[in-house]
Amino acid sequence: MTEKQKEILQRTSDRIKSLTKLSGELLDLSKIESGLINQEREELDLIALIKGQAEFYRDKADAKSILLTVKETKKEIHMMGNRINIEEVVSNLISNAIRYSPSGGQITVWADEKSDCTKIVVSDTGFGIEKKELEHIFKRFFRVKNETTRYINGTGLGLAIVKSIVEAHHGTIEVESEVGKGTCFSIYFPKSEYKI
Numbered sequence: 001m002t003e004k005q006k007e008i009l010q011r012t013s014d015r016i017k018s019l020t021k022l023s024g025e026l027l028d029l030s031k032i033e034s035g036l037i038n039q040e041r042e043e044l045d046l047i048a049l050i051k052g053q054a055e056f057y058r059d060k061a062d063a064k065s066i067l068l069t070v071k072e073t074k075k076e077i078h079m080m081g082n083r084i085n086i087e088e089v090v091s092n093l094i095s096n097a098i099r100y101s102p103s104g105g106q107i108t109v110w111a112d113e114k115s116d117c118t119k120i121v122v123s124d125t126g127f128g129i130e131k132k133e134l135e136h137i138f139k140r141f142f143r144v145k146n147e148t149t150r151y152i153n154g155t156g157l158g159l160a161i162v163k164s165i166v167e168a169h170h171g172t173i174e175v176e177s178e179v180g181k182g183t184c185f186s187i188y189f190p191k192s193e194y195k196i
């Protein structure tokens with residue numbers, strides 16, 4: 001194959017991957033919004049779940065020299081939820097934290113519980129998000145466009161999916177961010193909404 005042919009194949013393959021991701025994400029959103037996921041709940045251990053997701057992203061973080069750690073809190077934290085969907089929430093947040101951080105950053109993930117709620121936090125030392133953009137980031141297809149983010153690919157659907165899943169589990173999501181310092185997403189699931 002010539003260099004030119006290789007380049008065309010590479011571009012075609014990248015395009016197919018991003019279209020597959022887009023259709024997968026659109027399907028996820030419509031499934032969640034149709035309320036179907038509520039029928040498939042099971043008892044989850046959030047500690048095991050976030051550790052599994054952190055391990056899944058270990059190579060990607062290493063490749064950018066990002067230190068990805070799961071903070072020790074409790075040995076196990078149980079809640080009722082849809083496994084695939086809660087994994088998707090954590091996966092999206094860690095993947096964003098890696099993609100929107102420069103190399104050498106730090107990402108800390110943890111879960112914790114109080115008497116009335118269970119919490120998941122993903123915190124990074126990445127690019128951060130300007131105040132005026134923060135209120136839009138959970139909207140479908142919204143992506144921040146500036147010099148740091150323009151070369152990073154994405155569909156703008158990830159956080160819309162995260163928010164729909166959290167709300168389908170009666171939870172709430174909050175974000176705090178400072179440009180040049182980092183971003184922290186916190187999710188709260190009230191215990192009154194699920195009994196184990």
Ligand SMILES: Nc1ncnc2c1ncn2[C@@H]1O[C@H](COP(=O)(O)OP(=O)(O)O)[C@@H](O)[C@H]1O
Binds near residue numbers: 124128154155156158
């Ligand atoms: N951890 C983060 N740090 C900085 N910016 C972020 C972070 N997570 C999300 N963003 C911003 O929010 C936008 C929307 O995120 P998302 O819905 O996951 O879409 P995508 O990652 O496909 O662009 C991103 O394009 C990015 O600008």
Ligand SMILES: [Mg+2]
Binds near residue numbers: 092095154157
């Ligand atoms: Mg994303």
